[in-house]
Amino acid sequence: MDIYLPIAGLSVNVLVIILLGGAVGMLSGMFGVGGGFLTTPLLIFYGIPPTVAAASASTQVTGASVSGVFAHLRRGGVDFHMGAVLVAGGMLGTLFGALLFSLLEQWGQIDTVINILYVLMLGGIGGMMAKESWQSVRARRTGTTLPPRKRRHHPLVANLPGRWRFYRSGLYISPLAPLILGFVTGILTMLLGVGGGFIMIPAMLYLLGMSANVVVGTSLFQILFVTISSTMVHSLTTKAVDIVLALFLLIGSVTGAQIGARFAQRLQPDYLRLLLSAIVLLVALRMIVGLGWQPDEIYTVQLL
Incomplete structure (x- = not known):
């Protein structure tokens, strides 16, 4: 069944949109990422304008994050103290990101x-994820043991002034570090429609040194509030949020997040990460082709 999207200005198959939302929702539940880093490119591939895809994807990420947060709350996997600082930084980042979005839109370069940002981001993250997961899989097959990573925060984080205790995460660090991290992810949420979990998770583990058992839940907690803020700012400034598109994405993502959380407890994480990295690299490759491939119709006409 096709339905017309008023903001995007085209008709889409409802089932395809719901299935797309369900797929990224599963990723949210399994890995603690909002899924927007795949939602936006996939919507672009389907023919949705990039500005509408980015603005509407943040709404879908909100729904997936709500479902994922409740799943992790039940096992005590959320550090609310750390999450509040990350949210504060994210809120400021969305305001700054809205300014950048408007400027790029005025220049006609958004x-x-x-x-381009998606190609760089997905290529880099997919490559690092593939390397790490392949090393883990190879070590498991050969019976060798990888040297354990020491859980410590980065020296730059240690040198920041004014330390706070984050008891649930087992940290005694400056709140400036998570505040800056939240600010960066807030900008990415506004520009790209991503939740930022694909950056948050590694940064929380390797820069902040957070305990692994609260990283995913805390990441989803931050993503929830920042994507809500991003959606509101987009609605008031860019007016690129397509509510009809976001609604059907939400239907799929909320269900998918619960399924993903259950899969995460049963499947081996090394193979899951390897699969995710392959998907990310394929999407990045498709976007590179899209940037260099001349479309069949160079010009488009849109009624305002």
Whole structure:
């Protein structure tokens, strides 16, 4: 069944949109990422304008994060103290990101910038994730043991002034570190429609040194509030949020997040990360082709 999207200005198959939302919702539940880093490119591939895809994807990420947070709350996997600092930084980041979005839109470069940023971001993250997961899989097959990572915060974080205790995460660090991290993810949420979990998770583990049992839940907690803020700012400034598109994405993502959380407890994380990295690299490759491939119709006409 096709339905018309008023903001995007085209008709789409409802079932395809719901299935797309369900797929990224499963990733949210399994890995603690909002899924927006795949939602936006997939919507662009389907023909949704990049600005509408980025703005609407943040709404879908909100729904997936709500479902994922409740799943992790039941096992005590959320550090609310750390999450509050991350949310504060994220709120400031969304305001700054809205300014950048408006400037790029005025210059007529927002679509190109979104695509280029996604290529760089997905290529880098997918490559690092593939390398790490392959090393783990190879070590498991050969019976060798990888040297354990020491859980400690980065020296730059240790040198920041004014330390606070984050008891649930087992940290005694400056709140400036999570505040800056939240600020960066807030900018990415506004520009790209991503939740930022794909950056938050590694940064919380390797820069802040957080305990692994609260990283995913705390990441989803931060993503929840920052994507709500991003959606509100987009609605008031860019007016690129397509509510109809976001609604059907939400239907799929809320269900998918619960399924993903159950899979995460049963499947081996090394193989899951390897699969995710392959998906991310394939999406990045498709976006590179899209940037260099001349479309069949160079010009488009849109009624305002």
